[in-house]
Amino acid sequence: MSQIRVRFAPSPTGSLHIGGARTALFNWLFARSHGGVMVLRLEDTDTERFIAEAAEQIGRTLAWLGLEWDEGPDKGGPYGPYRQSERVEIYRAAAQQLVDKGLAYPCYCTKEELAAMREEARRKGQAPRYDGRCCRLSEEERQAKEAAGIKPTLRLKVPQEGQVVVRDLIRGEVSFDNATLDDFIIMKSNGMPTYNFACVVDDAAMRITHVIRAEEHLSNTPKQILIYEALGYELPYFAHVPMILAPDRSKLSKRHGATAVEEFSEQGYLPEAIVNYLALLGWSPGDDREKMTLDEIVRDFSLEAVNKSAAIYDVRKLTWLNAQYLNELPLDTIVARAVPFFKAKGLISKDPSGKDLEYLTTVIDAVRSRVHTLAELAEAATYFFKDDFTYDEKGVRKHFAKKPGEVVEILSRGRDALARVESFTVEETEKAYRKVIDEMGIKGAALIHPTRLALSGRTMGPGLFDIIAVLGKDECIKRLDRAINYIRTLQGQD
């Protein structure tokens, strides 16, 4: 085979969810691992469900994930246009061909009549299928309908004998009896093609060699093969990848919370982690590797190694992977990605540079190992930028309120010791604190825990001396004084 060509063909009716992203990823991986071409095609033939911003948003999300396409609506290419709404003439011509060959015919049944027929069949316990009545219309009857101004749909004549065999790269041969199919619609009465028809016409026109899509389309494939045959097109290879299900095993939809890739992005998940996680959903390198670079995945990916069974996505594993990337990606990269989250929390006002950037970087370095997302990162770092926090309630009970008199004494000694430190580093401040601890004959925890609470309002976080060094002498003294005063008010209440 010459050049391998694949396509990702989303319908712009909403944002890209992780199922779609995974399908796009597998297409992309297949193309990249074979030196092939990736086409992005917008399936916007449903004029009612079409959402203008969705197309742009899907493109943005794919690009954010790093899944660049070679041909598409914005990029152009030799087989454009890549928006189905701009290709209607092509579908009409193809449809006309089928009518001329007697393989398709106009149907004047209205939606209401069709619905009634389906209802009738259901009541009789029969399979709801179109009975082909309009195919048997006489020329006079047809003209009469036409004269009455009824805009017909076009239906493909489906043979009622024999079967269609789908040769699937992942599932092997799957056969369907033609008798289970009916004369389905290929052109709607509004002149637009239906999904199955447009899909076939375009995949052929765009020279797609491998149709890689979700399993929900496996049942559509026999219809599409019938169209390929009617049109005299050569069949592509098919590969139906397993579905991704919501935790309750149902099909993914908006009501399942964050399944839109954009939402993960807003929560501070990194594209590297999402792509890595998605690659592992339905595919595995065949060994124990979990965290893999894109290059590694491209090198080892193959459709043959793709699973057959549907997978339920588990945010917790994604979250774990995200934490891994948060820690292992270069610090500068994480800082750059984190900036919008710090801005959103009002911790910084504009893109930091110089000293501010240096400070931000130091802070992120201190907290990144204990958070899972960029949003958590900003949250965990707030007290490095604001000192108007309140003290954690449990912490107050444990470290401030138990023996307020003693704590005030201890904290004051610590404060004074810090005030005397000249070189305010992790090492020097710790030395000073250890000395206080020794002199007072107390446990380290008796000084360290109240200090952490005083400086951050929290009972958990980076090592205390890291916090101290990052905050600097003045800020530490200020916060310790504030805490000492606060504890004195506690004393009064007893």
Place this chain on the structure above:
RNA sequence: GGCCCCAUCGUCUAGUGGUCCAGGACACCACCCUCUCAAGGUGGAGACACGGGUUCGAGUCCCGUUGGGGCUACCA
């Protein structure tokens, strides 16, 4: 209902007839490390849906049952 697909720990998976009293990862539990929380390290609990075959031998092949999913639209 009809047609199609699928079935290994809670979840993602390795496993292509013997090396599997089933391996890894997330999550969970314990311990270690430790100024807290993480991270990291060590260990633990946890699965071949069920029933028939085939075979000397089955998680691996076949059939059935059950369960789950998809399609069955002038949606894609």
